[in-house]
Amino acid sequence: KNQVEQSPQSLIILEGKNCTLQCNYTVSPFSNLRWYKQDTGRGPVSLTIMTFSENTKSNGRYTATLDADTKQSSLHITASQLSDSASYICVVSVYNQGGKLIFGQGTELSVKP
Amino acid sequence: DADVTQTPRNRITKTGKRIMLECSQTKGHDRMYWYRQDPGLGLRLIYYSFDVKDINKGEISDGYSVSRQAQAKFSLSLESAIPNQTALYFCATSDPGYYEQFFGPGTRLTVL
Numbered sequence: 001k002n003q004v005e006q007s008p009q010s011l012i013i014l015e016g017k018n019c020t021l022q023c024n025y026t027v028s029p030f031s032n033l034r035w036y037k038q039d040t041g042r043g044p045v046s047l048t049i050m051t052f053s054e055n056t057k058s059n060g061r062y063t064a065t066l067d068a069d070t071k072q073s074s075l076h077i078t079a080s081q082l083s084d085s086a087s088y089i090c091v092v093s094v095y096n097q098g099g100k101l102i103f104g105q106g107t108e109l110s111v112k113p
Numbered sequence: 114d115a116d117v118t119q120t121p122r123n124r125i126t127k128t129g130k131r132i133m134l135e136c137s138q139t140k141g142h143d144r145m146y147w148y149r150q151d152p153g154l155g156l157r158l159i160y161y162s163f164d165v166k167d168i169n170k171g172e173i174s175d176g177y178s179v180s181r182q183a184q185a186k187f188s189l190s191l192e193s194a195i196p197n198q199t200a201l202y203f204c205a206t207s208d209p210g211y212y213e214q215f216f217g218p219g220t221r222l223t224v225l
Contacts, residue, residue, distance in 0.1 A: 043216030103155030
């Protein structure tokens with residue numbers, strides 16, 4: 001069964017600190033992996049997208065890694081800001097199935113001053 | 114993303130009522146999707162459409178129907194709403210050959 005599991009479910013950090021969110025997946029065949037940020041009351045917004053051959057990608061203070069062998073990904077946030085408070089969703093695309101996406105349940109990040 | 118709009122943004126209705134949620138996009142994308150999001154669960158696909166003449170069921174289509182009126186418009190209907198359809202509903206679009214899906218702001222639906 002295609003699944004995406006994220007950990008932790010929730011996380012509280014102090015402003016300025018770094019944090020790492022985890023994503024494990026059992027999706028086959030794999031096409032690509034995306035990290036989305038979802039602010040409360042808004043739709044998800046893409047942060048990074050990685051294909052099978054990419055093992056790291058950055059977007060400002062966000063850096064995603066992908067290990068296709070172990071089927072794991074992480075999202076590292078550097079020097080967190082209050083505006084980073086949001087849900088972070090790991091999404092894996094299934095190859096050759098018309099863009100079918102498997103969504104993780106998200107990690108709820110709260111950045112405190 | 115302002116390029117994908119959803120109406121209404123919030124709706125409270127009663128069991129048994131017919132409800133329509135509307136989605137419009139100005140991105141010029143052919144592909145459109147409807148998802149629902151429940152607390153503690155990932156987004157789940159209800160229906161998707163790759164062009165005006167193409168409609169496909171997602172993993173949780175029971176109790177829902179859709180209409181693709183034009184390339185830019187994709188509507189989701191609940192023929193007879195029930196309380197367990199209370200959720201946050203998102204419309205999304207994508208361009209063939211491009212990986213990213215662009216989401217609307219969501220519609221919060223409450224069925225009493």
